[in-house]
Amino acid sequence: MAILITILQRIFYAVMLLIAVLVLNFSMLHLAPGDIADTIAQASGGADAEVMEQIRKDYGLDQPFIVQLGQYIGKVLSFDLGHSFFYNQPVTTLIFEKIPATLLLVVTAQIFALVVGILLGIFSARNPNGLLSHFVTFTALFGYAAPVFWTGILLLITFSLNIRLFPSGGMIDVTVEGGFFAHVWDLFRHMVLPVFTLSTIFLALYSRLCRASMMEVLGSDFIRTAKAKGLSENAIIYKHTLKNSLSPVVTLAGIQFSAVVSGAVLVEAVFSWPGLGSLALQSIIARDTPTILGILFFSALVVIVGNLITDMILRLIDPRVGSKG
């Protein structure tokens, strides 16, 4: 019961955050030079003062700020993010078309980074002065310092242009024929480079934290007890130590969600991945404000939901989190 209340509290808080994002969105739109009337007038090749006034009236731009804000929030809560003048489509339609591609990229990269990072962390914690341990330190430095778009281009040059192992961009090849598995294989080939590129930033972070956390737990009393009981090393590592060292890694992964979405924008640009990031870039270049703000709202939603899920997972693997409140 207590858990149910905390979950409800969390969800309420998430909704408040989302509304705050909307207020910010709308204020920025309001503060920015030019408004929708200007955009429409520009797109249709100019308009005189009278027509501009009519457009402003049609879109409710003559109302006071707070009324407009209320209308905006009301519209968004009924899943209406406005109309894109550049694509001539509702923004929600545009975003829903692109969101599966971005989610596929982001979620696969996070899972890959977590799994490989934790594995690297375990192995290097078992042998702190070994080769792998130094490798983890090195990749951590590289992952921090190398710009992700540059890593992506380097991989592209190496594994797509020089060694023609993977396609150089996009998500699917329309010329591929064959059954379901041929298409899955095609998608997989397109995913390898972008997913790996995106995960490099986080892989290093997770493996270093996992190693540090494992080594801390390995030094604690209950591990000594486990050793004294005569448990095998594998049982100690995987059953006792790992379980107790995972929560900082999962916490970090949760915090990283906003960074993952940001990284995805760059990775999508490098590999022309048809997701939200590419849409954001195109609409920024086209000055398509409703679409841009819609994407900002949606990616904040992705981050908030990601944080919520991390929170739940954390409660599952570490009962101490819930009891502390």
Added chain:
Amino acid sequence: MSEQQDFVEIARSPFSEAFEMFRKNHAAMVGLGVLVLIAVSGVAGPYLYVGDPFEMVWAPTTPPGEDGYFLGTDYLGRDMVSMLIHGARVSITIGLSAALLTVFIGITVGSLAGFYKGWIEDVLMRITEFFQVLPTLLFSMVIVALFGASLPMITLAIGLVSWPAVARITRSEFLRIRELEYVTAARASGVSNLKLIFKVILPNALPPIIVQAALMVGSAILFEAGLSFLGLTDPNIISWGQIIGSNRPYILDASYTVTVPGVAIFVTVLAISLVGDGLNDALNPKLRQR
């Protein structure tokens, strides 16, 4: 007299002790050296290596070393060396000014939250969390798109999205230090709140903030590089990320136009993070055993 000196260790200022410790850290010293080199080439470079980075000087995509162009020319036939030097200026300027802005906002929010606690802390930390929910790059893309892509606007955008980390560290340091005895003593002797924050607590909270600030310079440089790679930058200013972005379609003919500026970013940020690690060890001697 001289015998006595062997026994007595002269007390030194914590600053010189930290400096001594930093100097012994080889990686950090190498990082510092590299940074000085990059800063010098950015500041003095344009006077030593004269040339307009926008000017077409030779045949496009001339490979490095050929026809007297040490790093070759880009897709418009512009001299890569000249472009890199001017790019260093932008990276250093943005890195430093954005980090300064980040630290300023972060310290203000964090110290107020940590010092006053109560509802002020609640409100400020909610605002901090709010800014952590916004995907940083996307948010700054929106700012730049709506309000124009000038260097001050890019700096502001980076500062606005990066301060929560500094605010969190400052707050936790303040929460810890405000309970210490010397703070209680200062408070009991009637020191004003403003003085308590800036003269008593802040100086003691600075070490981790300094380390974070150093790392902020690195992430600000990466950030600017990302924005300008996407083309969201002042088109009249050359920066490393922008060189990569604009040469991106020509990597088949001239991959060095993309790899070389990337190495510049990588080396700079790596050097900053080595210096940051060195500062961390020097300023928190207790952590050295880790």
